[in-house]
Amino acid sequence: MESKKVDNVCVIGLGYVGLTLAVTLAEKGLTVFGIEKNEKILGDLKKGKSHFHEKGLNELIQKTKGTTLLLSKEIPAGKAINCFIIAVSTPIDAITKLPRIDYIEKATQEIVPHLQPGQLVVLRSTIPVGATRNVVLPILQKKCSGFYLSFCPERTAEGKALEELKTLPQVVGGLDEASTDAAVELFSKISPLIVRTESLEVAEIVKLVNNSYRDMMFAYANQIALICKSLHLDAKDVIDAANLGYPRADIKLPGLVGGFCLEKDPYILMTSAKSDISLIKAAKQINENTIYHILDSIKSHVKRKPLKDVKFFISGFAFKGDPETDDLRSSQAIKLLELLKKNKANNILGHDFIVSQKQMKNLGVVPVSIEKGLKEADVAVFMNNHRSYANVNMELLAKKMKKGSLIFDGWHIFPEQLKHNDHIAYESIGFSKRVEKI
Ligand SMILES: NC(=O)c1ccc[n+]([C@@H]2O[C@H](COP(=O)([O-])OP(=O)(O)OC[C@H]3O[C@@H](n4cnc5c(N)ncnc54)[C@H](O)[C@@H]3O)[C@@H](O)[C@H]2O)c1
Known part of the structure; x- marks a missing residue:
């Protein structure tokens, strides 16, 4: 496999997921453009302060900010970016419980004016199965072809995200072989173990299967608890x-x-x-x-x-x-x-x-x-x-x-x-x- 260049990365959305990944990549020496639309959060980050508690995070922001981590509100024009990572939120609607993918759509649209053949787009947010292919891909394809597209779920636990980003296996699924290769190239820079999946959809569902299993294990314990209490x-x-x-x-x-x-x-x-x-x-x-x-x-x-x-x-x-x-x-x-x-x-x-x-x-x-x-x-x-x-x-x-x-x-x-x-x-x-x- 010819290795793809994925050393100039743009991370969109600097929340729990995007920020920890951005500083981890920046610490590894990659040039990371960190994009955050919330001005209060961005302002604090520029001062070297994260908007949430994560062990070691402020130190890493301070270490990389202004050198390998470059913070801005919008994707900067004319930069030699070769990879975009979408890490925006996908909450569920409080009433219908349906996932909201409007933040994903918006972030994808913001990539479009900058997208060029040969660049890699990685979706990191948790999404319904099929959303990379059916939601993100069509938006990107309107403007460009010849890009690579991959889904790579985030599976770290808040509180030890910085440690787990470097130790957990990274699950990688691509639109095609070349897309998977490009994403493997990127995540190999931080993780010792890459799990290559057959398709985008396998990578998407892995994340959901992991968390639903955990939910079920606790549900079993909670039901046993009620039975025990009744007895x-x-x-x-x-x-x-x-x-x-x-x-x-x-x-x-x-x-x-x-x-x-x-x-x-x-x-x-x-x-x-x-x-x-x-x-x-x-x-x-x-x-x-x-x-x-x-x-x-x-x-x-x-x-x-x-x-x-x-x-x-x-x-x-x-x-x-x-x-x-x-x-x-x-x-x-x-x-x-x-x-x-x-x-x-x-x-x-x-x-x-x-x-x-x-x-x-x-x-x-x-x-x-x-x-x-x-x-x-x-x-x-x-x-x-x-x-x-x-x-x-x-x-x-x-x-x-x-x-x-x-x-x-x-x-x-x-x-x-x-x-x-x-x-x-x-x-x-x-x-x-x-x-x-x-
Ligand atoms: N929190 C976790 O530990 C965790 C773990 C695994 C997966 N995930 C998934 O990762 C995704 C992100 O979760 P999170 O907890 O980091 O969310 P978050 O709400 O903390 O962060 C998202 C950030 O993106 C910013 N944003 C939104 N749209 C933007 C845009 N167009 N341009 C620039 N910035 C934009 C928001 O202002 C916000 O700061 C979700 O899909 C979530 O389910 C989260």
Whole structure:
């Protein structure tokens, strides 16, 4: 294979996916034109500051900015670009759950005036199967021919994206052999392992299959949790015992399924399918219902007391704690907050190890320390699994809570410390220990 030149790259959309990829390529010495239309984000990036938390990211921006990383609002004219990477958002519609590909269409249209034969266009965003061929290709073909087109999904976990970009296998699918070759050439610069797929569509569906599988694994655990609770068994104990030393079980613990990708990717797979989707649909439903079970537990704990008279403490607003992030998109803590507010709760204290106090105030909660939150709350809810909870002496803090208050532990962080105390009620998904109510 004759190697294609893919050393001058233009990344369109500098969000979680585009920015981490742009700095990774720039650090490798490629010239990277980073395009971001949001002026606030772009302004901060030009000052060397990312708009989201990712370990090591600000250092890399500062290291590459102005040399190999060149930031602008629009694709610069007359530059020797030989590869465009589209990394814009593909959210789903809140009501219909259908994927929105208008950002993809717009970004593709913006490439068109710059497109020349021999250039490579890579789609990195998560899309319905067939969208590269049926949406992106026709837009590009209107102006040009002889370009290469590839789909290469992003599969990193927020919080360790910079590390995973260099270690995870990169899945590559092309419009034709030459397109696949060109994309392999590009991703070989950062990744030790390339997975060449047969077609664009195989690469597209791989991403959806990965995330829908993960969603289903949690759904299984969440359903087992409900079964265990109904039988007055502790789901964590059951799952730990089922897994221990047994080679044919790797059952997840029940938990809160959130985050931008897990929330939407199963829906994008369902939209793409032309066959039975009942299993994926049921899994999604089970995971989406988990937050209502937490609300039911809270209501059942406070009995008839209206939620407006209950003082809440929520800890862990980011959609996950490990690896740590400040991403609030599709966070179950935000969903819980909305539900509590719908139920007229208005006395809500909040804490997060990473999310800023300003962000929390914007959500309408009062930022406090864990100590203060627990001391004052009638109901405390732990909504993510940040590693720093391991340093919290919950046994001691729980004793300082009001007698009969509730801790709902959404991630099974504190069972050893709280399961057998008789001062407060302790619940998790699939476990409930009640004491005298407030
Ligand atoms: N967040 C993740 O960890 C992750 C992981 C895997 C895949 N994905 C997928 O990658 C895609 C991007 O996700 P994200 O989380 O980075 O989204 P994001 O919303 O954080 O970033 C998209 C960025 O693109 C910018 N943008 C939109 N249109 C533009 C245009 N025409 N020109 C320049 N800038 C433009 C937006 O202002 C925004 O900053 C989505 O399809 C997502 O599903 C995300």
